[in-house]
Amino acid sequence: MTTNLMTQGASRVGVETKTYFRAADTLFFTFLFPFVMLAIFSAAFSASGEVGPPGAEISIAALYLPAMLAAGIFLSGVQNLAIDIALEKSNGTLKRLGGTPLSPVGYFAGKIGQVFVTGTLQAGLLILAGGLVLGIDLPTEPEKWVTFAWVFVLGLTTCALLGIALSALPRSGKSAAAVVIPIGLILQFISGVYLQWNMLPDWLQNVASLFPLKWIAQGMRSVFLPEGWESLEQNGSWNLPGVAIALGIWLVVGFVLSRITFRWIRRDA
Amino acid sequence: MNTTRTDAAVRIRGLRKVYGEVTAVEDLDLDIAHGETFALLGPNGAGKSTTVEILEGYRLRTSGEVSVLGVDPARGGLDWKQRIGIVLQSTGETGLLTVTEMLRHFASLYPNPRDVDEVIAAVGLEAKAKTRIAKLSGGQQRRVDVALGIVGRPELLFLDEPTTGFDPEARRQFWGLIRSLKAEGTTILLTTHYLDEAAQLADRAGIIAGGRLVDIGAIDEIGGADARRPIVRWRDAAGTTHEVRTDEPGLHVASVVAEVGREPDGLEVIRPTLEDIYLGLVRDASTGSANEIDDTEEALA
Structure with a gap:
């Protein structure tokens, strides 16, 4: 191969990111959605005052900031890529690219790069909006931000790979959103994103623990919720090693599934 | 590879x-x-x-x-x-x-x-x-x-x-x-x-x-020489259309004129275009292919 993989990958990240911000629907449902939800939850429950264990009460907005960061990671990775790639498969984009010397690795590098550019921007703006507009106290300890960094990077990479794998599921580009969005919604409801985690029954918490979103949300809570909140988690602890292991397993699953399901076109035998 | x-x-x-x-x-x-x-x-x-x-x-x-x-x-x-x-x-x-x-x-x-x-x-x-x-x-x-x-x-x-x-x-x-x-x-x-x-x-x-x-x-040979042969077409007094393929369309027109004794109705001299030749070949293929397929399959086997 004479064309450099780095050149191809960088070129892909450029066009992918441009396309992302020019598509009004992804901009709303993936990029802005967590902002809208954070605003709605903060406004809707503002009357209920502060919540949480005695001595560690926080505002509703502060409770939902880590949840919406987790939602953003999930949407930017899984929902965004699963719908995007299914569409590219059905509208001829992948067929055209498959006829060029673009390596599949370069193609994926472009997708994952796009997820990181947009996901980072989204998380940064969410935290900024939370701190400046909603007046949420942000953590000051460096170790909290270290935790944030690894949960974010590991979570986003895992979600991007799972999105690529999930794109094989819809049978047509038209059905992609209808297949992918409900899966995302259910996971967000049972993983402590929209509903406060400790309000969910044990069995539902156990089901949610099988999927990665619960662990991303838990990791984010450990960063942004004050001391005392860990008592509301399963086993009364943030269980960060558990977060790392669960996300690590899903990362491998996503990688393997992406590798075996991806085709430029559906080639007949 | x-x-x-x-x-x-x-x-x-x-x-x-x-x-x-x-x-x-x-x-x-x-x-x-x-x-x-x-x-x-x-x-x-x-x-x-x-x-x-x-x-x-x-x-x-x-x-x-x-x-x-x-x-x-x-x-x-x-x-x-x-x-x-x-x-x-x-x-x-x-x-x-x-x-x-x-x-x-x-x-x-x-x-x-x-x-x-x-x-x-x-x-x-x-x-x-x-x-x-x-x-x-x-x-x-x-x-x-x-x-x-x-x-x-x-x-x-x-x-x-x-x-x-x-x-x-x-x-x-x-x-x-x-x-x-x-x-x-x-x-x-x-x-x-x-x-x-x-x-x-x-x-x-x-x-x-x-x-x-x-x-x-x-391009100028496809379909063979026959397919490119000009066509002379005219209608006789009874209104029936006649069509003849000939390498000498001028002579043929002259003989028709001599025969009917006046200007023939609807006289045309047609040199087949690539499109005519193509349509002729496609038509032939769709009518006479059934038997050939059987032959070749045996030949392949």
């Missing part, structure tokens, strides 16, 4: 493609020389697209030998893809990038691309270079497809019905572009429904009907 060198840019022997019960392509042999422009003609569903997609590496063949630029396209890697250019039939991409952005990106995928601005000029889209592809007309989008197919400086270019949706002027401009690619030594495999386009551009043509190559040859 099969890297056997052959003289031909494309070499096909005994190609066969079966989808379930349906045989799409049967016993097809074809050579296309380096630098040649070859037109593949045939009605819809004749096996044209299947054949071309096998050559492009998009489909796998059932049996037979295929070599494209010395490589089996079923195993063609990225090195091989650098050397070919593909202009597919219509695509439905989202078109959120501008013409220049899209071409710059595609150029970045190839080791030795053409100059992007020159390619845009060659397809006549300078005025639209900064416009998003989704905002272009159908014919203009088709020109973007062609531009994307040639920006990598391919040795072999596949053009699948490239001028669908072009206005007459755009088609003439496109023909000029193809001639200049040909002058640079590009081998071109063209499929088209426009026989005048094949006559304008191609050195040779092949006609596919019912999955078989029913004729192949230089």
